């Protein structure tokens with residue numbers, strides 16, 4: 097798999113001492129690592145958590161991730177304008193994909209909207225396939241799985257202008273180059289298509305921020321240790337949240353890739369919608 101060349105972006109810094117002999121540096125949680133090592137480190141984390149990923153999501157968020165995901169899906173409202181083609185990138189165990197299909201089916205009797213669930217980690221996708229086998233979507237054209245790196249999608253599998261909606265939930269912060277991911281999303285979306293990202297954000301309220309800090313750094317790694325015997329992976333997940341850009345900075349990155357932001361939240365104002373005081377946020381961008 098191609099490694100991203102030394103490049104300046106939000107998560108990557110060049111090595112000032114000798115740029116030619118050492119790879120650029122980036123963040124892996126709070127650690128600084130060679131840029132070309134990050135992908136494997138992230139893969140290691142998700143291979144390790146894959147079998148317990150869904151259980152741990154419920155435990156760590158006390159079920160709140162379900163509310164956020166439901167809000168995300170309701171906002172996108174698949175099926176409202178007829179069947180659409182969705183790419184759920186970093187889709188992991190298929191949680192967003194299944195919610196999208198259920199929403200379209202239950203609300204609009206839409207049985208033709210389809211989702212391609214894509215992820216860099218085959219272990220996460222295997223869990224997704226296992227889940228889908230227990231649903232009505234198994235062996236239907238409504239759902240498919242594809243291993244891929246969000247930063248460089250194979251044009252034979254992900255052609256230009258081919259999807260109506262690109263979703264990425266809690267995935268983009270794990271990628272080495274966020275701008276490359278958004279650029280690829282822009283390429284594969286049809287004109288008028290929507291980029292939709294659900295990700296952790298920055299909390300403004302000082303009291304909520306303090307509580308959240310304590311919960312994140314004390315409780316989550318401890319739950320990882322007790323429930324999944326894997327403190328380190330959950331420590332990384334918490335650190336990666338802290339490293340992710342603030343909502344205004346991320347919104348600007350979406351605009352820099354050529355998307356228009358803001359109009360979908362016209363009722364709310366602003367280019368993104370905060371959930372739970374900014375613990376999570378939804379960003380949308382529309383391709384002209």
Ligand SMILES: C[S@@+](CC[C@H](N)C(=O)[O-])C[C@H]1O[C@@H](n2cnc3c(N)ncnc32)[C@H](O)[C@@H]1O
Pocket residue numbers: 138139142185186187188189190191192214215216217220244245246247264265266267268270271272
């Ligand atoms: C926290 S999980 C989110 C899974 C799912 N979207 C959800 O909301 O439950 C993050 C996912 O991002 C995937 N990922 C990390 N880097 C990636 C990359 N460069 N390309 C595609 N997927 C990536 C991981 O393998 C993992 O499955």
